[in-house]
Structures are given as structure tokens and as C-alpha cells.
Amino acid sequence: MSPAFASFVTIPVDPVDLPCFDPGLFHQPEVLGRFVTWEWNLETAEVRWGGNVKALYGFPDIELTRLTDVITRIHPDDQRAVVDAMLKAVVDIAEFDCEFRAIWPDGSIHWLLARGSPSGPEEGMPDRLIGFTSDITPHKAIDEEILRQRNVLEEVFRQAPAFMAVLGGPEHVFELVNDEYRRMIPGREFIGERVIDVVPEAEGQGFLELLEGVYRTGVPHVEYSRRFDLSWGQDDRIEVRYLDYVYQPRRDPDGCISGVIVLGVDRTERVCAEQKLIESEKLAAVGLLASSIAHEINNPLAAVSNYLYLAGTTDDLPEIHEYLAIASRELERVTELANQTLVFQKRSVTPVETSLKTLAEGVLTLYAGQLRNAGVSVDNRHRVHSPLICLEADVRQIIGNLIANAIAAMPNERGCLLIRSTAVSDHLSGTLCQRLTIADNGTGIAEALLSRIFDPFFTTKGSAGNGLGLWIIGEIVKRNGWKIQVRSRNSGSRRGTIVCLTLPSTP
Amino acid sequence: MSKGEGPVKKVLVVDDEDSLRSSIGKILSLQRFEVSLAADVEEALERIAAEAFDLVLTDLRMPGPGDGLTVIQAARSRNPEVVAILMSAYASLGPPTVDPGMRPDAIVPKPFSIPSLLKLIRTQLDMRRSEPTPLLPVHKAAAAPFVVVQR
Numbered sequence: 001m002s003p004a005f006a007s008f009v010t011i012p013v014d015p016v017d018l019p020c021f022d023p024g025l026f027h028q029p030e031v032l033g034r035f036v037t038w039e040w041n042l043e044t045a046e047v048r049w050g051g052n053v054k055a056l057y058g059f060p061d062i063e064l065t066r067l068t069d070v071i072t073r074i075h076p077d078d079q080r081a082v083v084d085a086m087l088k089a090v091v092d093i094a095e096f097d098c099e100f101r102a103i104w105p106d107g108s109i110h111w112l113l114a115r116g117s118p119s120g121p122e123e124g125m126p127d128r129l130i131g132f133t134s135d136i137t138p139h140k141a142i143d144e145e146i147l148r149q150r151n152v153l154e155e156v157f158r159q160a161p162a163f164m165a166v167l168g169g170p171e172h173v174f175e176l177v178n179d180e181y182r183r184m185i186p187g188r189e190f191i192g193e194r195v196i197d198v199v200p201e202a203e204g205q206g207f208l209e210l211l212e213g214v215y216r217t218g219v220p221h222v223e224y225s226r227r228f229d230l231s232w233g234q235d236d237r238i239e240v241r242y243l244d245y246v247y248q249p250r251r252d253p254d255g256c257i258s259g260v261i262v263l264g265v266d267r268t269e270r271v272c273a274e275q276k277l278i279e280s281e282k283l284a285a286v287g288l289l290a291s292s293i294a295h296e297i298n299n300p301l302a303a304v305s306n307y308l309y310l311a312g313t314t315d316d317l318p319e320i321h322e323y324l325a326i327a328s329r330e331l332e333r334v335t336e337l338a339n340q341t342l343v344f345q346k347r348s349v350t351p352v353e354t355s356l357k358t359l360a361e362g363v364l365t366l367y368a369g370q371l372r373n374a375g376v377s378v379d380n381r382h383r384v385h386s387p388l389i390c391l392e393a394d395v396r397q398i399i400g401n402l403i404a405n406a407i408a409a410m411p412n413e414r415g416c417l418l419i420r421s422t423a424v425s426d427h428l429s430g431t432l433c434q435r436l437t438i439a440d441n442g443t444g445i446a447e448a449l450l451s452r453i454f455d456p457f458f459t460t461k462g463s464a465g466n467g468l469g470l471w472i473i474g475e476i477v478k479r480n481g482w483k484i485q486v487r488s489r490n491s492g493s494r495r496g497t498i499v500c501l502t503l504p505s506t507p
Numbered sequence: 508m509s510k511g512e513g514p515v516k517k518v519l520v521v522d523d524e525d526s527l528r529s530s531i532g533k534i535l536s537l538q539r540f541e542v543s544l545a546a547d548v549e550e551a552l553e554r555i556a557a558e559a560f561d562l563v564l565t566d567l568r569m570p571g572p573g574d575g576l577t578v579i580q581a582a583r584s585r586n587p588e589v590v591a592i593l594m595s596a597y598a599s600l601g602p603p604t605v606d607p608g609m610r611p612d613a614i615v616p617k618p619f620s621i622p623s624l625l626k627l628i629r630t631q632l633d634m635r636r637s638e639p640t641p642l643l644p645v646h647k648a649a650a651a652p653f654v655v656v657q658r
Binding site for chain 2: 310
């Protein structure tokens with residue numbers, strides 16, 4: 001007997017040798033019922049059973065004395081595989097191991113596991129197969145449930161509306177990517193490849209460094225609306241995408257970091273839509289301002305025209321000088337207004353030195369006509385004299401939107417707009433900050449609505465408002481890391497709204 | 508008027524812009540009008556209550572309650588023959604007024620040329636003088652040519 005052959009003779013049939021086998025168990029009927037030894041005589045094709053066969057096949061052993069009797073009780077789809085496995089074991093003189101279904105008299109299906117090996121005289125061909133069969137239906141149900149759950153998880157992973165990738169090892173090799181990930185970075189092969197090879201453009205944009213950091217420290221990394229420039233096509237055309245994502249460390253059962261899980265949402269469409277909305281709102285604000293500015297320009301121009309006419313009606317030199325002086329003063333008003341209009345539309349790219357006083361006065365010039373016609377008195381006082389370095393167009397837009405809101409909130413007489421600036425310091429960081437306060441004694445905002453005022457399209461002005469003013473302020477504040485607080489009362493004697501914008505003196 | 512025909516015409520100039528109000532006032536004084544000035548609607552209504560005017564030149568939007576159309580309505584109910592000219596620095600005048608009593612005889616967008624304003628005033632006053640006193644002044648006012656002077 002070959003050594004391999006000899007090893008098969010005892011192991012499957014003698015459960016005492018199985019690892020961790022408890023001999024006491026063997027005598028318990030329920031265990032015995034699910035575990036039956038057998039011997040198949042190759043010459044006579046008879047089967048001898050060593051246990052409760054009925055518990056396996058639903059038939060008593062006297063009905064299963066021949067191999068063909070047993071084969072007919074096996075599910076037709078599995079019969080071929082079982083016979084083939086047994087014959088192969090005999091021919092190869094090797095162990096066989098197969099799982100199959102038995103059909104009971106009541107039609108129920110039971111999963112069985114049979115293991116066996118050929119046996120025979122010391123010299124020559126084997127004359128029998130000996131082994132055991134056990135009922136594995138409960139295990140099979142568990143396996144099927146595990147498989148089902150695995151399939152569900154795979155489907156969820158594949159179809160998730162978020163992009164996902166599982167990276168392994170310090171080289172960040174793609175182990176799994178889902179459909180959304182492939183959609184985000186189309187036309188590339190991922191599995192088994194390193195991130196740096198598949199997405200080389202990620203390197204120059206800091207993403208690889210972030211992955212390294214997460215892999216090394218085990219601290220997850222989250223980012224919102226992070227720009228990602230995807231190279232596209234042969235000419236490396238750039239496609240800008242904005243992503244919300246997290247790099248989550250993957251840990252082994254022993255707690256070691258084995259890779260990084262990438263999970264995120266492509267926010268490109270939304271970010272682009274928001275940018276367009278901000279642009280259109282800026283245009284609308286310009287249109288609104290235009291009529292106010294026209295008024296502010298046309299009045300002094302009319303005065304200039306009148307005084308020039310008057311200067312031409314007299315020969316009295318002092319009188320002419322007086323008319324020309326007034327005309328010149330009126331022209332200065334027009335010049336100032338033209339300058340303010342230009343800076344209002346100028347886009348900031350780099351922070352410049354300015355002051356809250358300068359910015360507030362500039363915006364007030366543009367709104368002077370609207371404020372006067374609305375009967376609003378303006379109290380504009382500044383206690384900060386140190387310079388402010390900021391993106392001035394951002395601050396100007398915030399002031400403009402707040403003043404427009406204040407005017408709309410004060411439809412009645414005796415409206416008062418208060419503008420103040422003070423120096424403050426951040427409690428936590430100790431950073432020197434400046435605070436701009438814009439307050440009105442208008443209608444105020446109901447407490448229940450205060451939490452929604454920064455939402456897009458939320459308005460209390462009905463059809464007169466588009467609900468974008470404060471939302472844009474919120475976006476600007478968020479982008480710059482500034483702070484804004486709103487307090488408001490819409491009843492009682494001290495009605496009105498106070499908005500405080502706090503920003504660092506230097507960015 | 509410079510032609511020296513008839514009695515001196517009374518004119519009310521209403522504008523919240525000091526420099527505009529006083530310059531128009533001076534120019535019309537030189538044209539031998541008897542000029543009254545008002546800085547807002549309230550003041551204008553006081554002047555109209557005190558005397559009837561032949562000509563009213565008023566701004567459209569001013570601080571305080573009411574606007575130029577309120578002034579025109581008051582001036583016309585005091586003197587149906589009044590020539591009412593509205594001055595506006597805004598590109599548009601907003602919704603057209605339905606009340607004919609508020610309808611100006613002409614609209615002058617700011618800034619305007621003084622000679623063309625004076626010519627307009629003269630034409631409008633001459634039209635009044637050549638027509639008999641209307642029985643239904645409000646209707647006549649509504650049917651009057653609606654002139655917009657170009658800048």
C-alpha cells in the first residue's frame with residue numbers, strides 16, 4: 001500500500017482520529033443519526049451501512065443495500081457527479097469528497113456530504129470504498145445564506161450611488177472598484193494596479209499624499225467639494241470634478257492597517273449649478289442696482305447741465321465761479337459713483353488691504369438713492385482703524401446684500417440702518433479679528449424661520465425675493481472661513497435684525 | 508415770460524436734490540417766472556394749498572410719503588389748467604398711472620437740456636392759452652398730448 005493510500009484508510013472512517021473529536025458525542029443518537037459509515041464492495045456493488053441510514057436518505061438500510069439503490073435516491077442533477085467522483089477515487093486510488101442532494105420519500109431535499117477512500121489488500125487493486133456520509137443541510141443553509149448576503153453586499157457595492165474603491169497595501173493597489181467609481185474615472189483598468197499608475201494625475205493634486213497619511217496614521221480623511229482635475233483623452237484635456245469623499249483606513253482582524261477604503265460622492269453638477277446660480281444672482285443684483293445708480297448719476301448730471309447753463313446767462317464773474325464750482329462738485333459725485341460701481345463688480349482673486357469703513361462707505365454710495373427713497377436714515381460709524389486684508393469683493397457683496405435686505409425689511413417711515421465695526425479677538429485662537437455689524441429696525445424674522453434663512457431659495461419677501469441673497473452670503477462666509485451671526489425679533493417694541501460678520505484682520 | 512405777454516406765471520419746482528431744485532429755480536426766475544421751491548411732497552402740498560400754480564415741475568420719487576404724481580394730482584385739482592411736467596432720473600416710470608388726474612403733460616428724463624425744457628414749457632403754456640377753459644378739465648388733461656422730451 002502506498003503511503004498516500006494508507007493514510008486514507010483510517011482517517012475518514014475512524015472519527016476518533018479527527019481533530020478535537022469527542023468520543024462521547026459519537027454515542028449521542030442525534031449525532032449518530034447524521035453521521036453514517038459505509039463500505040461499498042466494488043466486486044458485488046453492495047453497500048454495508050454502519051448507522052442510521054434513514055436519517056440521511058429517509059429510507060431504511062434494507063432498501064439501500066446496492067449502490068444503484070443509493071444512486072436513485074440522489075437528486076438527478078447530482079447523480080453523475082457522485083458516480084464520477086467515486087470512480088475517480090477507485091481509478092486514482094485517492095480520497096473522494098463530494099456534496100450532493102438526497103430526495104426523501106416525502107420529496108424534501110437533504111444535503112449530504114460523502115467522503116471515502118479505496119481500500120483493499122496490501123498488494124494489488126482496491127476491492128472496496130469505505131467512508132462516511134453526513135447530513136450537512138443546516139450547514140448548507142448557512143452557506144447559502146452567507147452566499148446570499150455576500151451577493152447582496154456585492155450588489156450594493158456595485159450599484160451604490162456613491163463611488164467606492166478598496167485599496168490594499170502601502171502601494172495602494174486597487175482590489176475592488178464599483179460602477180460609480182468606473183463612471184467617475186472612465187476607460188481605465190483598476191484591479192491589481194497601483195493608484196499612481198491608474199490615476200497618475202492624482203499625484204500632483206495632493207491625493208496620494210493624503211492616502212499615504214491615512215495608511216500611515218490610521219486617521220480617516222474627509223473632504224467636501226474637493227476639486228479633482230481629471231485628465232481626459234490623448235491630449236490630456238482637463239475635466240474638473242468636485243468630490244465629497246472619505247479615505248477610511250482598512251484594518252485586519254488583528255488591527256493592523258491593510259489598506260484604504262475610498263468612498264465618496266461626485267458633486268460636480270451641484271457645485272457647477274451653484275456657481276451658475278451665484279453668477280445669475282450677481283447679475284440680478286446688478287440689474288437692481290442699475291436703476292438706483294442711474295438715479296444717482298442722472299441727478300448730479302442734471303445739476304451740472306443746469307449750472308453750466310446758468311453760467312452762460314451772466315457776465316458776473318463771481319457768479320460764474322460759483323456756478324462752475326457747484327457744477328464741479330456735482331461732477332465729483334458722478335465720478336465717485338462710477339468708481340464705486342466699477343469696484344463693486346470687480347472680482348477678487350487676491351486679498352488686498354482695505355478697511356471695513358472704506359468698504360461700507362463704498363456700498364452705501366451705491367445704495368444712497370434706494371435708502372433715501374425708502375426714508376431710511378443711516379448711522380455709519382467705525383471704531384476699527386487698523387487695516388483689513390481680505391477679498392474685498394466678497395465683503396462688498398455681503399454688505400450689499402445685507403443693506404438690500406435691510407431696506408426691504410423697512411418699508412415704513414423712520415427706518416434706521418446702523419453700521420458699526422469693532423476690533424475683536426477670537427477666543428480660541430487669539431487671532432485678531434474685525435466685526436462688522438449691520439442692524440435695522442425693520443420687520444424682523446420669526447424665530448421659527450431663523451434656522452432656514454441661509455437656505456437657497458428661502459425668502460420672506462414673497463415674489464419680490466429670490467431667496468439667494470443670504471445663501472450667497474453664507475457660501476462666501478463658509479468659503480473664507482469667516483463667521484456670521486444673525487439675531488432678530490419680529491414682535492414687541494425692539495423689532496429688527498442684527499447681523500454680525502466676523503473676519504480675521506489678515507487671512 | 509420773456510415775451511412779456513400776460514401776467515407773470517407762477518411755477519412750483521419740487522425736487523429733493525438741493526442743487527437741482529435751486530438751479531432750476533434760478534433758471535426759471537431768469538425766464539421771469541415767479542418761482543416757489545419744495546424739497547418733498549409734503550412741502551409741495553403746503554405750497555399748492557396756499558396758492559394755485561400755472562406750472563409744476565416735479566421729481567417722481569422723493570423721500571417721505573407720496574411722489575411726483577401726488578403733487579400733480581393736487582396741483583391739478585387746485586388749478587385744472589396747470590401744466591404738469593414730471594422729471595425723473597429713473598430709466599422707467601414704473602406702472603402707468605390709471606388716474607388721468609395724475610397724468611403729467613410731459614415727462615422729462617434727467618439729465619435734460621435747459622433750452623429744450625424751456626421750449627417745452629413755452630409750448631405747453633401756449634397750448635393752454637389758445638384753448639378755451641375746458642368744461643371737463645380732467646378729461647382734457649387725459650387727452651392732452653403726452654410728451655416725452657429726449658435727453
